[in-house]
Amino acid sequence: MNDHHPGTGGGLPPIRAALEAIESSRIREVSDIGMAMAGVTPLWFGESDIATPDFVRAAAAASLAGGETFYSSNAGIVELRRALARYESGLRGREIGAERIVVTTSGMTAIMLAMETFVEAGDNAIVHTPIWPNCIQTVRIMGAEARLIELRHGPDGWTLDLDALFAMTDERTRAIFVNSPSNPTGWTMSAEDQMRLLAFARSRGIWIIADEVYTRIAYEAERAPSFLDVAKPDDPLVVVNSFSKNWCMTGWRLGWMVAPAALVPTITKLVEFNFSCAPVFVQRAGVAALEQGEGFVAETQALYRRNRDMVYQRLAAIDGVRMANPPGAFYAFIGVDGMDDSLAVAKRILMERKVGLAPGSAFGPGGEGHLRLCFAVQSDKLSSALDRLAASLEAGVA
Numbered sequence: 372m373n374d375h376h377p378g379t380g381g382g383l384p385p386i387r388a389a390l391e392a393i394e395s396s397r398i399r400e401v402s403d404i405g406m407a408m409a410g411v412t413p414l415w416f417g418e419s420d421i422a423t424p425d426f427v428r429a430a431a432a433a434s435l436a437g438g439e440t441f442y443s444s445n446a447g448i449v450e451l452r453r454a455l456a457r458y459e460s461g462l463r464g465r466e467i468g469a470e471r472i473v474v475t476t477s478g479m480t481a482i483m484l485a486m487e488t489f490v491e492a493g494d495n496a497i498v499h500t501p502i503w504p505n506c507i508q509t510v511r512i513m514g515a516e517a518r519l520i521e522l523r524h525g526p527d528g529w530t531l532d533l534d535a536l537f538a539m540t541d542e543r544t545r546a547i548f549v550n551s552p553s554n555p556t557g558w559t560m561s562a563e564d565q566m567r568l569l570a571f572a573r574s575r576g577i578w579i580i581a582d583e584v585y586t587r588i589a590y591e592a593e594r595a596p597s598f599l600d601v602a603k604p605d606d607p608l609v610v611v612n613s614f615s616k617n618w619c620m621t622g623w624r625l626g627w628m629v630a631p632a633a634l635v636p637t638i639t640k641l642v643e644f645n646f647s648c649a650p651v652f653v654q655r656a657g658v659a660a661l662e663q664g665e666g667f668v669a670e671t672q673a674l675y676r677r678n679r680d681m682v683y684q685r686l687a688a689i690d691g692v693r694m695a696n697p698p699g700a701f702y703a704f705i706g707v708d709g710m711d712d713s714l715a716v717a718k719r720i721l722m723e724r725k726v727g728l729a730p731g732s733a734f735g736p737g738g739e740g741h742l743r744l745c746f747a748v749q750s751d752k753l754s755s756a757l758d759r760l761a762a763s764l765e766a767g768v769a
């Protein structure tokens with residue numbers, strides 16, 4: 372079997388055939404245009420416009436001033452792993468030890484490490500859609516098949532049919548990827564469904580990769596249900612998390628994984644061959660975020676809640692617009708009747724109204740027909756962007 376392909380053209384040697392199927396991000400297709408324009412309100416990426424809090428920046432600066440510029444341990448500095456263990460244990464109300472934690476250079480790298488650990492050519496992983504495209508493409512990068520199951524959309528929001536998901540698995544299913552609360556829909560898995568899925572995964576010997584980067588951005592409870600609330604320490608579960616969203620640290624590239632202790636040496640080995648270690652000064656910033664950041668997290672949660680309600684009030688009543696108020700994360704996933712080219716519409720809204728949105732088609736099956744708006748920004752900026760967007764939607768942008 373030939374698993375290489377002359378895909379690059381231009382007389383260059385072959386590259387891996389699996390990479391042929393990898394699309395570049397359609398979110399970037401819109402943002403690349405908008406970033407070169409003046410006066411645009413960018414709501415296309417999953418990030419706040421609030422800069423990282425001062426106490427976090429100060430911790431990094433102090434580390435750099437102190438000369439912490441060297442390589443460090445693969446799994447993360449012990450201070451951060453312990454701080455994460457305390458943080459997770461406090462949040463979940465049960466003991467989660469530092470020996471179960473691996474520090475990564477972002478949630479993104481944690482997802483990639485999980486895929487490197489579980490899937491290869493011939494295997495498959497189940498992924499629900501619409502979803503952040505990176506969750507699908509990492510499966511494909513490994514040469515494995517991403518089996519996609521669409522969430523259903525009803526008047527009360529999005530739901531996942533677990534029985535249909537179970538029916539899609541076979542003997543080559545190595546992982547089930549669950550992003551809850553979800554980007555872009557805000558769909559949030561209930562604790563009951565998490566228990567059902569865990570029981571299934573245990574009985575079938577399939578890993579669950581739980582992407583919980585939005586676990587603290589929840590509107591119907593203080594935080595979203597976590598697999599860590601219901602799983603045993605040696606369940607086939609890895610939980611991916613990140614400093615990006617809770618502490619406004621997207622540019623720092625810092626995340627972590629919680630895994631069964633027996634899996635940690637394998638993941639740690641892979642860390643060596645991917646990025647070797649997260650920068651120490653960034654990890655010191657992570658410790659400060661965990662230890663001093665609760666007030667900041669509460670403030671931003673309150674801002675996101677107000678903004679969520681503002682988006683809903685302003686857009687949901689517009690003729691031809693379908694949206695449920697999301698239970699989690701910080702996106703509105705706006706359904707527009709009759710729209711079958713969300714990329715073209717997102718570009719038009721950008722050019723005509725200077726509002727930067729992500730096209731729903733970027734998020735896989737079930738995504739077309741929608742536009743994603745990140746509402747994690749200052750309310751006045753959001754409000755003015757909503758005025759302009761509403762004008763487009765009322766005029767029948769599709």
Ligand SMILES: Cc1ncc(COP(=O)(O)O)c(C=O)c1O
Pocket residue numbers: 417477478479480503550553554582584612613614615621624625626
């Ligand atoms: C669902 C999901 N998982 C993971 C991430 C990764 O975040 P980061 O790589 O910044 O830690 C994101 C970022 O948008 C996301 O939306």
